[in-house]
Amino acid sequence: MRARSxxxxxxxxxxxxxxxxxxxxxxxxxxxxxxxxxxxxxxxRQWTYRNGATELLLGLAIVYRRTRVLGSVGLFAYTAWLGGQLARRR
Structure with a gap:
């Protein structure tokens, strides 16, 4: 039997x-x-809601161990995408 980490x-x-x-x-x-x-x-305002939904889902994915890796990869991709959007508007 394996112990859980x-x-x-x-x-x-x-x-x-x-x-x-x-x-x-x-x-x-x-x-x-x-x-x-x-x-x-x-x-x-629509983007505010979309970003909120994305952050809510990614946060919940990170909370749970079974989905943490997926949530972390998603957070990295989301952060890169948002940074790209900001850079493009400057």
Whole structure:
């Protein structure tokens, strides 16, 4: 019988924080519209919600050990994509 490895508390904290930030996009979208507008000047509010949904899902994926690797890869790709969007608008 194999013993289960200890879960990563820092990874879970990161996941919960990211999921919380994603949920906040829906509860207080104005707080995110200014930053979102820099990368997405058109349809800013829709992009605020899309980014919130993405962060919520990636955060939840990172919280759970079984989906953590997928969530981490997704977070890396999402961060690179957002950085590219910001760089393109400058």
């Amino acid at each position: 200890a879960d990563s508390i820092p990874a879970r904290v990161l996941g919960v924080a990211l999921a919380g930030a994603g949920a906040a996009h829906f509860t207080a979208p104005r707080a995110f519209d200014g930053l979102t507008a820099k990368a997405f000047p058109r349809e800013t």
